[in-house]
Amino acid sequence: MSENLLEVEAEPAGDGGAAGAVAVRPDEVPEKFWDGERGAIRVEALLKSYRELERKLSARFAPPADDAPEEERLRFRRAMGVPDTADGYVVQPKHELIGADPEVNATLHQAGFTPAQVQLVYDLAAERLLPIVAEATSQFEAERQRDRLRAEFGGEERYRRTAKQIAAWGRANLPEEVLTALSTTADGVIALHRMMEKGEPALARQAEAPETVDEAALRRMMRDPRYWRSREPDFVRRVTEGFRRLTGG
Known part of the structure; x- marks a missing residue:
């Protein structure tokens, strides 16, 4: 049984002869979904339209197939927010x-x-x-x-032996922060080696640098790419000489 039992005919007018008043289409219901004779919504037409709309929306946001026309692929990309060309990326x-x-x-x-x-x-x-x-x-x-x-x-073995000697001498004669800073570059290690060979400086481990030398500035220079990356000779020399002055060498 498919008949809608909720749809009933209007009752006859009180005089028994005139037909009952027909319901008026609400403003929010489009004419194509309204049955004027029955004064009711066309349910089947409404459902059919809804299914068609759902199908179109699903197709719009589904990725196009590999063999889809270029126009369809472009339309989908635009809907997703993809620019027409790579130059559109910011x-x-x-x-x-x-x-x-x-x-x-x-x-x-x-x-x-x-x-x-x-x-x-x-x-x-x-x-x-x-x-x-x-x-x-x-x-x-x-x-x-x-x-x-x-x-x-003069080779790996002598380098290792000399490095140990420099490290021991530096720990005994230089402030820890100075030894650490000079030990990070070849120029610094060579400078330490020369100071060790000359027996200078005879500084206590916790000795302070002369007030005329700005150690913070030297550290900032060591973080400069000209020091650690491009190794500009003049710039590296300024850092090395600065630490020499710092340690009294």
Whole structure:
């Protein structure tokens, strides 16, 4: 039984001869969904329209197939917020070393990345890759400095032996912070070796640097890329000479 028992005919008018009043279509109900004769909503038409709308919405936000027309693929990408070209990406770099790269952007655009997803890629690169690169660079630079010392002292064995002697002499004669600072570069170690050979300076372990030397400034210079990365000779010499003056050498 499919008849709707809730839909009943209007009762006859009180005089028994005139037909009952027909319900008026509400303003919010479109005409195509209203049965004027019955004064009721066309339920079947409404359900059919809803199913069609649901199908269209599902198709709109479903990824197009690989063989879909380019127009359909472009329409889907626009709906997702993907720009028409890779030039439409605006990246806000978190670090000066991780800036927008046209080739990377082109690859991400081809994969259908949204601007937010592209920004996330660069953010993750700055957060995850930079520490790895910095560590690798530090290790490479440290090994390069050791190569200089091996050449300076005549091979691996003599370098190791001399390094132990310098370390023992430095701990006995220099403030700890000065020894630590000079021990981080080949130039600093060579300077320590020369001071050790000359027997100077005879400083107590906790001796203070002369007031005329600004140790904080020297430390800032050591953090400068010209010192630890490009190793500019004049700049490195200024740091080395500064520590020599600091220790009275």
